[in-house]
Amino acid sequence: LAILAGAAAADPDADLVINDEIQIITRAEAPAHLEGALPEIRSGWTFRTRETQALQMDDFENPGFSAAEMAIEAWETAEGSAGKSCADCHGTVEEGMRGVRAVYPKWVESAGEVRTIEMQINDCRTNRMGAEEWKYIGADMVNMTALIASVSRGLPVNVAIDGPAREMWEKGKEIYYTRFGQLDMSCANCHEENYDNYIRADHLSMGMSNGFPTYRLKNTRLNALHDRFNGCIRDTRGVPFDVGSPEFVALELYVASRGNGLSVEGPSVRN
Amino acid sequence: MRKVALGVFCFAAGLTSAHAAEVAPLEVVFDESGYVAAPLTDTPGDPEAGRKLMSNRANANCIACHAATDLADVPFHGEVGPTFDGVASRYPEAMIRGILVNAKNVFEGTVMPSFYKVDGFNRIADGFTTKPLEGEVRPLLTAQEIENAVAYLMTLTD
Numbered sequence: 001l002a003i004l005a006g007a008a009a010a011d012p013d014a015d016l017v018i019n020d021e022i023q024i025i026t027r028a029e030a031p032a033h034l035e036g037a038l039p040e041i042r043s044g045w046t047f048r049t050r051e052t053q054a055l056q057m058d059d060f061e062n063p064g065f066s067a068a069e070m071a072i073e074a075w076e077t078a079e080g081s082a083g084k085s086c087a088d089c090h091g092t093v094e095e096g097m098r099g100v101r102a103v104y105p106k107w108v109e110s111a112g113e114v115r116t117i118e119m120q121i122n123d124c125r126t127n128r129m130g131a132e133e134w135k136y137i138g139a140d141m142v143n144m145t146a147l148i149a150s151v152s153r154g155l156p157v158n159v160a161i162d163g164p165a166r167e168m169w170e171k172g173k174e175i176y177y178t179r180f181g182q183l184d185m186s187c188a189n190c191h192e193e194n195y196d197n198y199i200r201a202d203h204l205s206m207g208m209s210n211g212f213p214t215y216r217l218k219n220t221r222l223n224a225l226h227d228r229f230n231g232c233i234r235d236t237r238g239v240p241f242d243v244g245s246p247e248f249v250a251l252e253l254y255v256a257s258r259g260n261g262l263s264v265e266g267p268s269v270r271n
Numbered sequence: 272m273r274k275v276a277l278g279v280f281c282f283a284a285g286l287t288s289a290h291a292a293e294v295a296p297l298e299v300v301f302d303e304s305g306y307v308a309a310p311l312t313d314t315p316g317d318p319e320a321g322r323k324l325m326s327n328r329a330n331a332n333c334i335a336c337h338a339a340t341d342l343a344d345v346p347f348h349g350e351v352g353p354t355f356d357g358v359a360s361r362y363p364e365a366m367i368r369g370i371l372v373n374a375k376n377v378f379e380g381t382v383m384p385s386f387y388k389v390d391g392f393n394r395i396a397d398g399f400t401t402k403p404l405e406g407e408v409r410p411l412l413t414a415q416e417i418e419n420a421v422a423y424l425m426t427l428t429d
Contacts, residue, residue, distance in 0.1 A: 180394050182384070182411060189382040197350040200335040234401045239394040 010203065011053065012046045016265075019059055022154045028261035033161060037192055043262050044205040044214075044270055047196070052217065055269040064215030064267030067139075067222045068146035075147065080131030089128070094151050101145075101152040101264045105253040107165040114168040116249055117145050118224075136244040137224040146213045146222055149266030156263055157210050159256045168246075172254025175247060181238025187255075190232070207232075208259040209252065211268030218271055225252055293414040296372075296389045305376025306365040310421075311387070311414035321423025324416055331412060331420065336383065341427060352383060357429040368421050371412070386412040 016024040026043040030036070045053060059065040075093055078085045090096030100117065108115045111123070118136055121144060125131045134141040161169040176187045190199065191207030198204070212225040226243040229251060233240040241247035294300075294311045301307055310316070325333045326345040338348035339355035358367065369376060374383035389408040397404045412420070 178393060182392055182395050182408070184384055184392060185382060193382060194351050198347070199349050199351050200332075201347040230401070233394075234396070234399055237396050237399060238401075239396045239403050240401055 009049065010047050011050055012042070014046075014050075014053060016043075016045055016053070016057065018057055018153060023263075024154060024265055025156060025261065025263040026265075028156075031257065031260045034258060037188075038195075038206065038258075041208065041259060041262055042195075042206055043259075043265060044208055044211050045265065045268060047203050047205040048269075048271060052269055052271050056265070062215065062267065062269055063220070064146060064213065064222050064269060065150065067143050067215065068150050068267050071140075071143040071147040074140065074144060080125065080129035082128065082130045084129050086124070089124075093147055097148045098151045099155060101149040101266065102155045102157050103159055105165075105168075105249055105256065106160060107163065107168075109164075114165055114249060114253055116244075116252060117148060118244065119249070121145070137227045139221075142213050142222045142224045145224065146267040149213065149264055152264040153266070154263050156261055157256060157259045159253060159260060161253070161257045165253065168250045168253050169257060171247070172250035172252070172257075175251045176254055179236075180233050181236030183236040183238075185236045187232065187251075206258075207255065208262060209255045210259045210262040211265040211270065213266050214268045214270045216270050222267060225255075296387050296410050299372055299387065301369060301373075301376055302365075304366070304369070305373065306363070306369040307372050308365040308368075310368075310418055311372075312418050314415060314418070316415075316418035316420070316422025318419070318422040318426050321416075321419035321421070324412075324419055325423060331386070331416070333420075339427065355424060355427050357427060359425045359427050360429040364421060364425055367424050368417065371417050371420055384411065386410060387414070387417050 016026050018024060024043070024045075026046050028041050030038045030041050034041075045056060055061050055063075072093070075086045078088070086096075104120075105114050105116045107113070108120070115123075118134075118141055121141065122133045122136075126133055134144070159165075179186045179189070187207060190204055195204050195206045209225050212228070213222045214228070215221070216223050224243070226248045229248055230240040230243065241251075292313045294309070299307055299311070300309060322342070324331050325339075326342055333355075334342060334345055334348050336349040336351035337353065337355050338350065341355070342348070362370075366377065370378070370383070372387040373385040374381050375385060387410045389410055392408065395404045395408060396402055
């Protein structure tokens with residue numbers, strides 16, 4: 001349709017290779033637990049315009065990557081009453097954090113609950129460093145999660161949905177299929193039944209989380225996943241759950257599991 | 272009987288009030304297919320006003336999901352629903368009114384929102400504020416807006 005959003009159309013078949021070296025899996029077989037709900041799974045990157053796609057191919061062009069780099073200083077800076085930095089316990093980000101983003105959220109045995117990376121970071125800050133918590137979707141936090149994600153780029157998302165995580169996964173699934181707000185729409189209405197369709201000027205993706213945090217050209221900053229959930233529920237004229245709430249953690253686990261098999265891409269670029 | 276009495280009352284009041292008789296959202300009568308035969312107001316729908324409404328993002332936002340050749344001057348038509356082209360040749364007025372009032376009665380499980388419905392919502396906010404709505408739910412469109420939209424759609428024949 002000529003009246004659809006302008007700009008160069010998406011190239012769903014393009015290959016995503018970052019910095020000429022990190023091969024990203026942007027299309028994969030749908031995980032078995034989806035039971036045929038999607039014919040295959042696709043990263044949000046495959047739905048973006050060529051221009052937006054290109055920004056993610058080179059870290060110098062990716063504004064989300066500069067934001068992630070800002071967290072390197074925080075990684076190395078001792079803070080709090082224990083006088084420790086993240087690096088003191090975890091070594092370099094590459095050593096300490098490679099693979100982490102691919103398996104979160106996950107059941108953390110020592111805590112007896114499913115946790116997101118943000119929850120782990122705040123646990124380290126308050127209980128291990130004696131420092132102040134970071135705001136769940138604040139810039140310090142989102143930059144740090146971007147840095148942590150960046151060292152897992154290319155690895156396939158592989159969150160566990162069995163064992164003790166099962167209950168949260170089921171809860172997340174229920175939320176995914178629940179209609180919210182006066183527009184009475186669920187995540188599935190847009191991202192399962194209508195991906196690849198335009199809703200006004202927006203080209204709907206499958207709503208995958210493998211690219212988070214995402215740098216959005218629309219608000220020119222890195223966006224945390226719970227921030228995105230917030231926006232999607234707000235757009236139904238609904239009341240979102242709180243960021244970091246058990247409901248959003250459950251939803252995060254479920255959404256991540258829908259993307260099992262796609263590569264970690266964060267910090268990615270979206271519009 | 273009740274309806275007649277209501278009509279008489281509104282006719283009398285109508286001399287001074289701007290509002291004509293209206294069927295409230297909870298009083299709409301559907302048939303078994305979800306069609307709504309009776310207009311929701313006394314004032315016949317105005318197709319021009321309906322066209323305007325449909326192009327306006329703030330109100331109806333129909334174009335977010337539907338395309339229509341007649342609305343080609345409005346940018347960014349969606350693809351979530353079918354095109355409006357020729358809709359009046361496909362469907363009777365009562366069905367179109369029924370779809371607008373509560374699309375779920377006509378198309379089970381549809382993603383299309385219900386525009387004249389006030390109950391059965393989950394975590395409803397005050398518009399797009401994310402704050403819980405206090406007080407009563409107002410339908411997305413007024414009775415007259417529904418009639419105007421129906422009148423406009425009835426002009427879209429093949």
